[in-house]
Amino acid sequence: xxxxxxxxxxxxxxxxxxxxxxxxxxxxxxxxxxxxxxxxxxxxxxxxxxxxxxxxxxxxxxxxxxxxxxxxxxxxxxxxxxxxxxxxxxxxxxxxxxxxxxxxxxxxxxxxxxxxxxxxxxxxxxxxxxxxxxxxxxxxxxxxxxxxxxxxxxxxxxxxxxxxxxxxxxxxxxxxxxxxxxxxxxxxxxxxxxxxxxxxxxxxxxxxxxxxxxxxxxxxxxxxxxxxxxxxxxxxxxxxxxxxxxxxxxxxxxxxxxxxxxxxxxxxxxxxxxxxxxxxxxxxxxxxxxxxxxxxxxxxxxxxxxxxxxxxxxxxxxxxxxxxxxxxxxxxxxxxx
Ligand code: PEP
Ligand code: MN
Numbered sequence: 001x002x003x004x005x006x007x008x009x010x011x012x013x014x015x016x017x018x019x020x021x022x023x024x025x026x027x028x029x030x031x032x033x034x035x036x037x038x039x040x041x042x043x044x045x046x047x048x049x050x051x052x053x054x055x056x057x058x059x060x061x062x063x064x065x066x067x068x069x070x071x072x073x074x075x076x077x078x079x080x081x082x083x084x085x086x087x088x089x090x091x092x093x094x095x096x097x098x099x100x101x102x103x104x105x106x107x108x109x110x111x112x113x114x115x116x117x118x119x120x121x122x123x124x125x126x127x128x129x130x131x132x133x134x135x136x137x138x139x140x141x142x143x144x145x146x147x148x149x150x151x152x153x154x155x156x157x158x159x160x161x162x163x164x165x166x167x168x169x170x171x172x173x174x175x176x177x178x179x180x181x182x183x184x185x186x187x188x189x190x191x192x193x194x195x196x197x198x199x200x201x202x203x204x205x206x207x208x209x210x211x212x213x214x215x216x217x218x219x220x221x222x223x224x225x226x227x228x229x230x231x232x233x234x235x236x237x238x239x240x241x242x243x244x245x246x247x248x249x250x251x252x253x254x255x256x257x258x259x260x261x262x263x264x265x266x267x268x269x270x271x272x273x274x275x276x277x278x279x280x281x282x283x284x285x286x287x288x289x290x291x292x293x294x295x296x297x298x299x300x301x302x303x304x305x306x307x308x309x310x311x312x313x314x315x316x317x318x319x320x321x322x323x324x325x326x327x328x329x330x331x332x333x334x335x336x337x
Pocket of ligand 2: 097098267293303304
């Protein structure tokens with residue numbers, strides 16, 4: 001069973017409910033700030049009468065905060081960050097894979113702005129396959145991102161890798177990113193959900209859509225003020241590219257959730273010449289945006305150079321994906337009318 005408590009539940013009320021649940025014979029565990037899971041057999045009636053308790057129901061079998069209710073009409077829940085609304089119109093997030101240094105980041109940030117993109121990305125904490133690879137500048141990188149935001153006005157998206165870094169990353173960023181490798185790091189999701197910033201949740205490279213929705217549920221039950229889902233490619237038998245970009249996940253997720261869904265064709269392909277085509281395809285598939293990696297000197301990039309688009313090519317790409325997204329919107333509106 002699951003106890004749904006009032007949103008304004010006080011600490012004393014929560015403690016009393018937990019004590020009563022245990023007295024009634026349940027093993028009780030808090031979920032977020034106002035839900036309590038009950039395990040085992042017991043009598044729920046004394047709990048129903050307690051202040052702060054709204055209702056007691058079976059534990060949900062689907063991610064009810066992340067998934068749309070059966071039969072409900074789709075209505076995207078936009079996520080606002082630094083004045084940008086993800087889920088309304090088509091957003092472009094662009095920037096380097098990693099923050100490599102101040103002057104390079106500032107130059108790239110200005111290029112992102114001039115190309116007409118909406119948010120700046122850049123990793124200060126990088127999850128790398130090899131421990132000898134560049135793993136990011138940490139706090140210094142976050143400070144550089146903050147300066148880039150200051151200079152360009154672009155809100156920032158950056159990743160937190162570890163629970164202990166979440167508060168610091170949240171202090172500097174507008175949107176906290178959870179990477180593919182951590183989509184199933186449940187303690188990290190819990191911390192990220194509590195940090196007060198919206199979260200960009202990448203799809204685990206081996207995750208089903210249902211597992212991805214449950215990961216979003218972890219964030220939402222903790223009170224995350226918004227979740228943006230990002231398809232970034234999955235592992236399949238195909239070894240022709242770094243990942244297999246699962247564009248069908250866009251309409252498939254939109255069938256099930258009101259959370260905005262964006263696409264990362266950079267990690268999705270791992271190869272710069274493929275990125276424009278898959279970014280255009282993402283817009284055509286109805287995504288709410290794309291996330292693109294750029295670099296001015298891809299051969300010398302400290303991470304993911306092979307998939308980096310040149311800053312000079314960004315403006316044209318941004319224009320094209322927006323044109324495609326606008327066509328899709330018109331087509332959708334015409335069909336609905
Ligand atoms: C990234 O966006 O910097 C990143 C590491 O992506 P992913 O988690 O999708 O590999
Ligand atoms: Mn990268």
